Amino acid sequence: MRSVIVGYLDTPAGRDALALGAALAATLGLRLDLVLVLHDEGRASLVPVGPSYERHLDDLAEGWLKEARAGLPESVASTAHVVRAETFAEGLVTAAGDLGADAIVIGAGKEGAFGRLHLGSVGGVLVHSAPVPVAIAPAGLAGRGVHRFGTITAAVGTRAGARAVVDSAIAVASAARLPLRLVSLVPLDVADGTGSVDTRDRADDRHAVAREHAEGLRDVALRTVPDRVDVTVEIAAGPRIGDAIRDLTWTDDELVFVGSSRLAQPHRLFLGSVAAKIVRGVPVPLVVVPRDHDPRSTRPDPGSDGVVHEGTTP
Amino acid sequence: MSILKKSGVTADGAISSKGLSAGSVGLIGAVVIGISCIAPAYTLTGALGPTIAQVGTHLPAIFLVGFIPMLLVAFGYRELNSAMPDSGTSFTWGVRAFGPWIGWMAGWGLVVATIVVLSNLAGIAVDFFYLLLGQLFGNPALADLAADPVVNVVTCLAFMAGATIISYRDMQTTQKVQYWLVGFQLIVLIGFAVVAFVRVGGGSAFDATGISLDWFNPFSVPTFSAFAAGLSLSIFIFWGWDVTLTMSEETSGSRTTPGRAATLTVVIIVLVYLLVSLASMSFAGLGADGVGLGNPDIQGNAFSALAGPVLGPLAILMSLAVLSSSAASLQSTFVSPARTLLAMGHYGALSPKFARVSPRFFTPGYATLASAVVASVFYAVMRFISEDVLWDTITTLGMMICFYYGLTAFACVWYFRRQWRTGARNLFFQIVAPGVGGIILAVLFVTTLIDSMDPEYGSGSQIGGVGLVFVLGVLILVAGVVVMLVNARLRPAFFRGEGLRAGVAGDEREGQAALPE
Secondary structure: OOEEEEEOOOOHHHHHHHHHHHHHHHHHOOEEEEEEEEEOHHHOOOOOOOHHHHHHHHHHHHHHHHHHHHOOOOOOOEEEEEEEEOOHHHHHHHHHHHHOOOOEEEEOOOOOHHHOOOOHHHHHHHHOOOOOOEEEEOOOHHHOOOOOOOEEEEEEOOOOOHHHHHHHHHHHHHHHOOOEEEEEOHHHHHHOOOOOOOOHHHHHHHHHHHHHHHHHHHHHHHHHOOOOOOEEEEEOOOOOHHHHHHHOOOOOOEEEEEEOOOOOOOOOOOOOHHHHHHHHHOOOOEEEEOOOOOHHHHOOOOOOOOOOOOOOOO | OOHHHHHOEOOOOOEOOOOOOOOOOOHHHHHHHHHHHHOHHHHHHHHHHHHHHHHHHHHHHHHHHHHHHHHHHHHHHHHHHHHOOOOOOHHHHHHHHHOHHHHHHHHHHHHHHHHHHHHHHHHHHHHHHHHHHHHHHOOHHHHHHHHOHHHHHHHHHHHHHHHHHHHHOOOOOOHHHHHHHHHHHHHHHHHHHHHHHHHHHHOOOOOOOOOOHHHHOHHHOOOHHHHHHHHHHHHHHHOOOHHHHHHOOOOOOOOOHHHHHHHHHHHHHHHHHHHHHHHHHHHHOOOOOOOOOOOOOOOOOHHHHHHHHHHHHHHHHHHHHHHHHHHHHHHHHHHHHHHHHHHHHHOOOOOHHHHOOOOOOOOOHHHHHHHHHHHHHHHHHHHHHOOOHHHHHHHHHHHHHHHHHHHHHHHHHHHOHHHHHHOHHHHHHHHHHHHHHHHHHHHHHHHHHHHOOOOOOOOOOEEOOEEHHHHHHHHHHHHHHHHHHHHHHHOHHHHOOOOOOOOOOOOOOOOOOOOOO
């Protein structure tokens, strides 16, 4: 049975992660591997290690995990693990490897300066180092009552990794028979880095490129998805990411796939500037897909079309 | 490295990593943590003056003798720790040996002693912080800011708040940084000693004083009172060393690592203490003027006065060494009352709030905050009622260490009382060594208590004609009894011996349910 790691803590962020994991499990029939990461004493440099205190922590952690599992719907299969690692992120990545999990789920938490939603130190490290997709639950998800997803969205530009994002979204939408929404971020990519005054010509130019990109996306999707899956295509308003996020409408039961950036090492996530802004601005759960991620590994029917273009634009 | 392989996957597929992972702390790591906990730069600057005030030139002798009761009690501590490993340490063992009432007071003694040392640590850090600012900007007026009680208390509270946040969030430096900090501390102390000796030889010392063999003779200390007072102070300078004996006990590394780490730590510490105290005394003498170590004005914080005359422009290094040493010690010291309070809350001896563990940082959050608040209030009050807050807190601290270490030693003897038949090893480590150590500490405690009634005792602070140290000591213990009685009313179950109860090693019922979870 395929599984995802839920990076659990007995905190609001941890319960958001659990809620996202449960919704993913209900949508895709996955098993949840709840992992609670305690500190590895190997890092102790100042404070003497107290073996009995560590045992006490083990017991507490097991209690927290037990409570968390008790709160899951009965239809969701789950396992619980207490692991020790130097950092939360490292513990989750290692556990994902050892348990053969397809993704890691974490809660964004609400610890940003001045109340701004951001990833938190854990999420920040994790999306920069995970070899598998990382699903991020926005703060407060646990209270929203989303038990199952209704729409899958992929938001991509022309950068490296876009294909992996689209393929992942297609795989999930196909498996769950959910409508797929493809959003072209090309207006942002074109504007990105020029910084020049936006002339009318450039705006037209941008729009043409974006339309071509969007049509390409749609063609890829239509070739792959089963007939019963609806595919819609949108073009983000540009050139500012803030406008784009504001203009798009989000439904409560939506799951959004975004890519990491070309700065990442192969098989490692690295959140690009656009993706980072999306993480902060989008109110629904996000899945950040590593550049070289092969979505076939998350696809339930591995027999289907396996042509993955080495390159960028789908 | 795979965490799962390290911890093993159990039959039902769950990963289990109960307890400690393999080889977590090696020999060097243990020595570094040990030295960092003892914090020699901080300890020396705080204890040098008060100890000299008691025993004069016999400081080296007292430093050497002071190690004996510490070693004897540490043997018992190690035996208790391997028989009943528990975060509550003195509290838990006290209860297991003597029942809830005495055990409660042992826990109180530990918590109070560490809270007093927290306030002293922060106080020393404040002095050196302003000294450092003065040195950095070449403006001695900045260093004098530390003498302003309001500035001093506010800065101290800020330091305490910083240390609390760091402890609450369990932020630790990497091992490499810690190695550098400890190495830096030792190099500065040794450099200080070498330069001081060079100046003595070159005739530029403040008050060159020849070293005599008599300094090493503990029997020539003039009175027993002075001897006892000096000894209880010198126990403070080794306090923290015992962690090296116990911290790597349960790691799967070499069985000899803990013993070797503890030995290596104490050899380094003793050598540094002797070198630096001899150098300070031969450089500055024991006169009552200027930087003479007999001058009461500098006795609460010796290096703050000596660093400049000895090291000249490099005195800033000493400020950095003491500051970093106090900061490291502040953090490692925070752990001890927090974990003991946690255990007390857990077993129902205190409000269950104390048993709370932060679900995010995995630290005893409530207990850490409570310790910080009490230590801050204690320092602020002391700053205004004491003439020399650092001196008086160190003396009080020596007394409180004698109290709870003594109780712990007796708990060891009493818990293992039937073990003397099981062999010479157990007889020595479980009964004779802690017994002798406990008696020495009890004598020191009582002597210090009686002597400190004299208003001239220590720094000379007094309340109503009675020495401040005595008032503090009695107040702390009476407050403990009062808080205990309040808790006995609120939480009678613990005091009736339900849950954690007294027992004795070798009893057939021991071993099961010795420490209920």
